[in-house]
Amino acid sequence: MQHEHRRFDALKRAFDISASTIxxxxxxxxxxxxxxxxxxxxxxxxxxxQERPGKHGEIFQLVKFRTMLLPDENHVTDEERLTAVGRFLRSTSLDELPTLWNVLKGDMSLIGPRPLRVSYLDHYSPEQARRHEVRPGVTGLAQVQGRNSMSWEKRFKLDIEYVDSRSFALDVKILIQTVSTVLRREGINREGHATMPSFTGSIKNGENGG
Known part of the structure; x- marks a missing residue:
């Protein structure tokens, strides 16, 4: 299986370069x-x-279009800083377009677990940390199963499921489902939150990773 994964990862990198360039x-x-x-x-x-951990936890700089105002005395929380334009860019995933540069550079892949904050690294369980065995993706299995509307525990479970079962067929399925998810604008935010709540560890919070 490891040999098959190494071969797939090499072919996938060649596809990422071509697809991101186009x-x-x-x-x-x-x-x-x-x-x-x-x-x-x-x-x-x-x-x-923003710095994010990539494959093997190596830090890279993620690039996206800005969707929030800079913080000031009138705009402190994410809810206050997120603009109508920003909401539209997020719901349509237009804010992600510059991330194609990260794919071309090799920081990311088109498909894989989403790159999260560096501060989360200390909170992962050993199993959750396995999400860094592959390059992070612009989209992934968790994104087509609910994006930001699901709990952290479910999200990480899907990330590891992708790591263990990644294949060309699965990547094609995720790409097709991504288009559908973006067009329907589903799962953009967790209910009651403008952005995804911070992850503080599966044991520390009362939601098992939510």
């Missing part, structure tokens, strides 16, 4: 337009950059 070319006019809108509504910087 994607960046095709979406260039859209990205220019989104950049102009973000600049007009949010100001500078247009891009959101």
């Amino acid at each position: 994607g960046l070319i095709i979406t260039a006019p859209v990205q220019v337009g989104v950049s102009a809108v973000v600049l007009a509504t949010h100001g500078r910087p247009v891009l959101f950059r």
Whole structure:
């Protein structure tokens, strides 16, 4: 199985390079337009950059379009900072387009567990930490099963399921389901939250990872 996974991962990297290159070319006019809108509504910087752990926990800088205002005395919480434009960009996944650069560079893959915050690394159980055995993805099994609406425990379970059963057929299925999920704008947020609640560990919180 490990030999099959290594072979698949090598072929997948070749596909990621081709697909991200084509994607960046095709979406260039859209990205220019989104950049102009973000600049007009949010100001500078247009891009959101944040360190995230990648394969084997190696840190890289994730790049997305900014969807929130910078914090100030009137905009403190995520709910207050998230704008109408930002909600639209998130619901349509247009904010993710610059992430194709991360795929091209090799920080990420098109398909895989979503890259989360560096601060979460200390809270993972050994099993949950296995999500870093592969490159993080722009989309993944958890994203097509509920995006941000599910508990952390369920999300990590799906991440490990992908690590163990990854294949070309599964990746194609996830890509098709991703298009459907984005078009329906499902699972964007957890009910009652503008963004996904922070992960503090499966044992520490009262929801088993929610």
